[in-house]
Structure formats: structure tokens, C-alpha cells
Amino acid sequence: MNAGTHRPTIIEVDAQAIRENIHQELARMDRKSDLFAVVKADGYGHGLVQVAKFVSEAGATGFCVAILDEALELRTAGFTQPILILGIVEPKYAQLLAEQKISVAVGSCDWLKKAAPFVHGDEPVRVHLALDTGMGRIGFQDQDELKTALDYLQTHSDQFLFEGIFTHFATADETDDQYFKLQLSRFNAFMDVLPQRPRYVHVANSATSLWHKVCEGNMIRFGIALYGMNPSGKALSTPYKLKPAMAVTSELVFTKLLKKGRSVGYGATYTAQQDEWIGTLPIGYADGYPRCLQGFHVLVDGQSCEIVGRICMDQLMIRLPHDYTVGTKVVLVGKSGEQEIKMEDVAEAAHTISYEIACGFAPRIPRIYL
Numbered sequence: 173m174n175a176g177t178h179r180p181t182i183i184e185v186d187a188q189a190i191r192e193n194i195h196q197e198l199a200r201m202d203r204k205s206d207l208f209a210v211v212k213a214d215g216y217g218h219g220l221v222q223v224a225k226f227v228s229e230a231g232a233t234g235f236c237v238a239i240l241d242e243a244l245e246l247r248t249a250g251f252t253q254p255i256l257i258l259g260i261v262e263p264k265y266a267q268l269l270a271e272q273k274i275s276v277a278v279g280s281c282d283w284l285k286k287a288a289p290f291v292h293g294d295e296p297v298r299v300h301l302a303l304d305t306g307m308g309r310i311g312f313q314d315q316d317e318l319k320t321a322l323d324y325l326q327t328h329s330d331q332f333l334f335e336g337i338f339t340h341f342a343t344a345d346e347t348d349d350q351y352f353k354l355q356l357s358r359f360n361a362f363m364d365v366l367p368q369r370p371r372y373v374h375v376a377n378s379a380t381s382l383w384h385k386v387c388e389g390n391m392i393r394f395g396i397a398l399y400g401m402n403p404s405g406k407a408l409s410t411p412y413k414l415k416p417a418m419a420v421t422s423e424l425v426f427t428k429l430l431k432k433g434r435s436v437g438y439g440a441t442y443t444a445q446q447d448e449w450i451g452t453l454p455i456g457y458a459d460g461y462p463r464c465l466q467g468f469h470v471l472v473d474g475q476s477c478e479i480v481g482r483i484c485m486d487q488l489m490i491r492l493p494h495d496y497t498v499g500t501k502v503v504l505v506g507k508s509g510e511q512e513i514k515m516e517d518v519a520e521a522a523h524t525i526s527y528e529i530a531c532g533f534a535p536r537i538p539r540i541y542l
């Protein structure tokens with residue numbers, strides 16, 4: 173399905189905000205370190221190729237994605253920088269990885285053994301060994317497993333290039349750093365069995381880079397913060413002001429005076445206590461705006477307006493302070509006058525994280541780049 177360009181619901185992406193977030197992080201980083209921009213999931217909903225362009229202009233030297241298709245899309249779009257796939261790729265695609273010079277996370281020696289028969293060209297597969305220090309998702313769990321893989325890589329250097337080693341922290345965005353420290357000590361124990369460091373050693377996502385300057389790596393995997401969102405939601409304050417890059421806006425497409433006692437939406441869960449002005453917006457849960465947000469608010473003309481009644485698949489209703497004309501702009505995420513709704517606010521109201529809200533906006537909402 174193509175983006176719906178014939179309705180007034182849009183996502184605006186502020187390229188300059190993205191560039192500024194990258195600049196701010198680069199200014200804090202060790203000059204010898206690389207910043208790889210995490211652009212998976214369509215650049216957290218902001219647009220894969222467009223974000224890749226903005227971050228490259230701002231000084232990011234590589235990209236992280238989740239799946240092979242995202243990496244291939246970047247190559248097809250002409251990006252020649254290093255690309256690391258953070259998820260597991262099926263070993264049968266090893267030759268494609270090699271040809272395209274796409275690096276891949278490897279979490280077991282078994283993967284290497286399965287991939288080896290597929291690698292037959294001049295280019296080796298660039299491998300980043302994933303260390304499971306406590307995330308419990310992918311990676312080597314102990315030193316012996318790691319040593320076996322290191323030996324295998326050494327004896328199969330025609331097929332594999334040991335390019336990186338990394339781990340991922342599960343609690344870097346939390347105030348309590350006990351579990352973080354446990355993971356860090358496990359990581360250091362892994363590093364002790366490494367005969368020599370590969371080109372990239374990386375442990376930091378946004379939260380780790382923002383709040384834990386204790387780890388020595390030479391590359392960071394910078395995701396949510398580049399889009400201007402606080403990885404911790406509202407728990408921790410960031411060392412610099414992040415600039416939100418995404419705004420979601422729509423327009424009133426219908427307004428009416430609802431008589432006292434009349435109800436709104438499926439289940440008739442909202443009933444007017446007096447005569448009141450109700451506006452309808454062309455956006456709903458099929459667009460990724462969570463259905464549970466009845467009772468939350470949007471901004472009209474710098475004023476907060478409650479979402480009344482259940483959110484429908486493609487429409488939702490709001491209570492207006494007075495009659496507004498059809499075509500009046502409504503802000504669902506972003507600024508209106510002195511007011512602002514941040515992605516973190518929407519996430520909090522929906523009992524989730526801003527990541528899920530941002531990457532959940534459907535492709536049918538057009539992305540417009542400022």
C-alpha cells in the first residue's frame with residue numbers, strides 16, 4: 173500500500189534535528205571512535221534511506237540495521253559505508269553478505285560452520301561476534317564457546333574476517349546500575365580471552381553512550397537518541413538537549429455540536445455531559461496511533477484537546493473548546509503554540525516506550541522531510 177497523500181495526516185521529519193543530535197553526540201565522543209547510526213525498522217519510522225543520508229552528512233561513519241533486506245536497501249541506494257546487521261541472518265546468505273561487504277552479528281560457531289560452504293568468492297564475510305553478557309537474546313555465553321569460534325575464524329580466514337566484537341546492555345537506561353555492572357564485568361572477562369582486538373569493539377547503544385562512559389569501545393551504535401528521543405523515557409535526564417525529529421499532524425475533517433447525553437465511538441464509552449464541540453481526525457489505530465489512547469490529548473491551536481470515545485481504525489474524535497473550521501491543523505506529536513506533545517508523552521500514556529510508537533506509525537502516513 174502506498175502512502176495516503178490524499179488525506180491531511182502526515183509525519184514531518186526534521187532533518188536538521190537529526191543532524192544536530194548526531195553533532196552533539198560526536199562532540200562528546202572520543203575522536204577515534206566511530207558512530208554507527210542505527211537505522212533499522214525504517215529508521216525507527218523516520219525513513220531508512222532519508223535518515224541514512226542525514227546522519228552521513230552529520231558525521232556518522234556506518235549504519236546498523238536489523239535484517240539483511242535493510243542493508244541491501246542501503247547498498248542499492250548507493251551507501252558504501254560499513255553496515256552491520258545486528259540480528260541473525262540465515263547462513264545461506266553468507267555469499268551475498270560477502271559480496272555486498274555487509275557485516276553480520278554472529279552468536280555461535282555453528283553459524284560459521286553452516287555459512288562456510290556458501291562462501292566461495294574473493295571477499296570474506298565480515299563477522300562481529302555477539303557476546304551475551306546478560307541480554308539473553310543472541311551471542312556466546314561463555315569464554316570456551318568464544319574461544320572455539322575464534323579458533324574457527326583463524327583457520328577459515330579466507331571465508332571470514334573477524335571484524336568486530338560486541339555486547340548489548342539490558343538496563344543501560346535505568347537508574348539502578350547493578351545489572352549493568354554485572355554485564356560489564358562479564359564483557360571484560362570475555363575480552364581477557366581475546367588474543368587481539370578486532371577493528372571494532374562496541375558496547376554502547378544510545379543509553380550506554382549517554383549515561384555510562386565507563387566502557388572502552390571504539391564504536392557506538394547510536395539509535396533512539398539520534399531521532400531526538402530519550403532512551404529512558406522520562407527516568408533519566410540527558411547530558412544535552414535532544415531535538416525530536418518526528419512530528420505527527422492531521423486536520424479536522426468534520427466538526428459538530430454534540431448534544432448533552434449523546435455518545436461517541438464504538439461501545440459508546442463517552443457521553444457528553446453538556447452540549448460540546450467534537451472534531452473528527454483522519455487517523456486511527458491502523459496508522460499506528462494506539463487504540464488505548466482514549467482520554468489522552470492532542471493539540472489544536474496551542475490547546476490541549478481530549479480524545480473522546482474509542483479510537484477507531486482510521487478516525488478518532490476529540491473535544492474542542494469551541495467550534496473550529498474543518499481544515500484546522502491538529503498536532504498529535506510535536507509543538508503547537510507553547511504546547512508540546514513528545515513521543516515520550518504518547519508512549520507513557522500508552523504504557524509503552526517511544527521506540528514502539530515511532531516505528532509503529534504505518535507506511536500509509538506520508539513522511540515529509542523538512
Ligand code: PLP
Pocket residue numbers: 210258340376377378379393394395396397403
Ligand atoms: N544495538 C543493538 C544490538 C540494538 O538491538 C539496538 C536497538 O534495539 C541498538 C544498538 C540501538 O539502541 P538505541 O536505539 O537504544 O540507541
